[in-house]
Amino acid sequence: MNQKLNARTITNKELFYGHKACGGCGEALAVRLAMKVLGERTFASLPAGCMSAVSFIYPNMAFTSNAIITPFASTGAVAAGVAAGLKALGIEDTHSVGFAGDGGTADIGLQALSGAIDRNDDIIYFCNDNEAYMNTGIQKSGLTPYGTRTTTSPAGENLPGSITMKKNMFEIVAAHGIAYAATASIGYLEDFMKKVQKAKDIKGTSYIHVFAPCPTGWGHESNIAVSLAKQAVDCGLWYLAEYENGEFTLNKNPKEFSSVEDYLKVQGRFKHLEDRDIEIIKNHRDTKWKKMRRDWVR
């Protein structure tokens, strides 16, 4: 029933337009394309974070459909409430969607999301992962990777920036027994749109975790945003996977990884890393992939 989603088949109509995100913003691209796949009858709930800050600048409004800013911790709860309201009013053929950041998802919004999944509320939850609290000026979140320089994980003589690894957010969500969950990257846009379409067709809660570079917070040239997101997957520091009917599937399983160094060196946030830090990053990657290849490939 679904035609293949690509540049040719998706609508020309923009449903997220004129926003004030920085040039080359990965999150803005993810929201733009997600809205195109979901369509005009979408009700978007956005917590505090870059995507609400750049689109609701009164009297400017960048969404062409209904959208609301939620308290920071409450994306899952507000989106669930919107879904309940639509149902109570008998408004059909709509989608209630949350677009939250990595901080808004993996840290402060985790319990509201967990509650929504537990109730199997009919919402689609997007985690726009730019690996830090960007809207307030680059603070470390639970999804900031090891070795990242942020304002709350400075790099210096004693510390290599952030000393924790990314939370396994996708697995945390899957562990609820959610109807559908996926990871994605703005470096693989057809794959991302396919997953949005799947989430749209599924009744119950779906979760899409999309990797989205941030030129301002990562310190890279704006023009490489999409290619950097692809590189992250190709070098194994991010992965494309799905969880459906209780099973994990690894969507992309490269024979060989591309260079981690090449990925890190074009970003200011990793400029300080020493060889031993890069070894720690690679070892962590290899452990994770060993598990994924063992358990998620059938």
Place this chain on the structure above:
Amino acid sequence: MKRPKVKKWTEPKTIKDYPMGSTCDSDHLTSINAGWRTFRPVINYDKCVNCLRCFLVCPDGVIDKSGEKLEIDYDYCKGCGVCEYECRPRAIDMVKEEK
């Protein structure tokens, strides 16, 4: 050009002119983003193979594919260069904006 347009906006004079609550209309653009640009993407139609990659990857959605030729909405293009970087036949040039 099939892209949302900037609307005329007059600053309310008294409190009564403001809408109730913190609500506003959707698709309500009262300012443009053109001033953000240092470089302007220009499509060379002789080299363009119409693959639509630039339309897909533009974070601002300013490339309109509805016409015979692709058209860029320079009111909202920020000059980020993603389209140019991703265009395989190198059909897009980033040209310095003159003041």
